[in-house]
Amino acid sequence: MKLMVQVKLMPTPVQAAALDATLRACNEAASWASEIAFEKCVQRNFALREHTYTEIRARWNLGAQAAQHVIKKVCDAYATLKANLKAGNLGRPGSRRHRRAVEKPVAFRPEGAQPYDDRMLSWQIDQRRVSIWTTAGRVKDVAFTASPEELATLALYRRGESDLLRRDGMWFLNATCDVPEAPLNTEPVEFLGIDLGIVNIATTSDGEIMAGRELNRIRARERTLRAKLQKKNTPSAKRRLRKRRRKEARRARDINHKISKHVVAEAERTGRGIALENLTGIRERVRLRKPQRATHSSWSFAQLRQFIAYKARRAGVPVVYVNPAYTSRTCAECGHIDKANRVSQARFTCRSCGFVDHADRNSSRNIRARAWELWRRGAQSTAPDPCPGPGRGTGRNRSTTASGARSANPGF
Numbered sequence: 001m002k003l004m005v006q007v008k009l010m011p012t013p014v015q016a017a018a019l020d021a022t023l024r025a026c027n028e029a030a031s032w033a034s035e036i037a038f039e040k041c042v043q044r045n046f047a048l049r050e051h052t053y054t055e056i057r058a059r060w061n062l063g064a065q066a067a068q069h070v071i072k073k074v075c076d077a078y079a080t081l082k083a084n085l086k087a088g089n090l091g092r093p094g095s096r097r098h099r100r101a102v103e104k105p106v107a108f109r110p111e112g113a114q115p116y117d118d119r120m121l122s123w124q125i126d127q128r129r130v131s132i133w134t135t136a137g138r139v140k141d142v143a144f145t146a147s148p149e150e151l152a153t154l155a156l157y158r159r160g161e162s163d164l165l166r167r168d169g170m171w172f173l174n175a176t177c178d179v180p181e182a183p184l185n186t187e188p189v190e191f192l193g194i195d196l197g198i199v200n201i202a203t204t205s206d207g208e209i210m211a212g213r214e215l216n217r218i219r220a221r222e223r224t225l226r227a228k229l230q231k232k233n234t235p236s237a238k239r240r241l242r243k244r245r246r247k248e249a250r251r252a253r254d255i256n257h258k259i260s261k262h263v264v265a266e267a268e269r270t271g272r273g274i275a276l277e278n279l280t281g282i283r284e285r286v287r288l289r290k291p292q293r294a295t296h297s298s299w300s301f302a303q304l305r306q307f308i309a310y311k312a313r314r315a316g317v318p319v320v321y322v323n324p325a326y327t328s329r330t331c332a333e334c335g336h337i338d339k340a341n342r343v344s345q346a347r348f349t350c351r352s353c354g355f356v357d358h359a360d361r362n363s364s365r366n367i368r369a370r371a372w373e374l375w376r377r378g379a380q381s382t383a384p385d386p387c388p389g390p391g392r393g394t395g396r397n398r399s400t401t402a403s404g405a406r407s408a409n410p411g412f
Helices: 013-040 045-060 064-087 096-102 148-157 213-232 235-244 247-270 290-297 301-315 359-376
Strands: 002-010 114-116 121-124 129-134 137-145 158-167 170-178 191-196 200-204 209-211 273-277 319-322 347-349 356-358
Touching (some): 002 148, 013 045, 013 114, 013 137, 013 158, 045 064, 064 114, 121 158, 148 158, 148 170, 191 247, 200 247, 213 235, 213 247, 247 301, 347 359
Parallel strands (some): 191 273
Antiparallel strands (some): 002 137, 114 158, 158 170, 191 200, 200 209, 347 356
């Protein structure tokens, strides 16, 4: 199983200047190669290399490996763009968003990530040092910091490429680790149903509720503050906006990590599988009033689903996705379906048998029952491919379902 471990680099000012010049040169070369690929309609690695390799090496002073990685990065960007267009993630053909994506070449940010292989990057994990190639030559003894668990994972399982990136003035290396999976539990005693929501982030069929009150309050406060600062539009307001960006996302990611870790640990301890709703495409299916749109758009259910998926794979816990239709209107006791059963956001009262329960817990019990029925029919674990991302081993696994590809324009 592929996991991404992020370590923070602590370069000296001279080392940081060399790294910055390298990233800018690589991404400038990638943007130029992207224009060539767009103009000549050449988007395959070897074909694009014939048109760009010599020029990239001479013009930007890149080594052979760096030049090849730049070309491959461009080809991967166009492959991702093609996948997004095919999946409809960039709007319908003819729409403004679709035209903006296809009518100009993919652009790369000056500080976009650059892949490194073992010829360009060497690790001294016990000394917490790396030696890295730059346009100014090999830079040795670049210090990095990581937790003891991350260091152990790097020492045992690091394989393949690492990505160098700069974010908010800080330098990071995202290292790919090939971590062995635990044997899949093919005979779970039952399933742990998980109902995902906005008011309550997750509710289990055991009756445990992970409330989202704190996270929603933080999001509302951040939205209000952003609006005030954007309206002010002064230099100090812009500095505060830059300082606070990603703060809300980091808090949400931390909460999702904690919830997913708890859910997987509980399923593993009790010998059960995990049952989730297949909520793919819910943003396109649901129509909302204007005051509800910001809250619904910031709902990070996909991230929580990915975290549960890769943690479950690592623990050998099966994950089954079920059809979410009518899970909130169906009585978990008698099976009666009625819109009126959902009295309020939190209260469920069956109009047929009189069963009363918390609405989210009733939904999680229906999810559990559907997953168990699917498993008995011979369905396999369908944990999706978690998207790669930094922090605490956000993973990337092989999948039986398609995952959303990274958007192309406005750049990488």
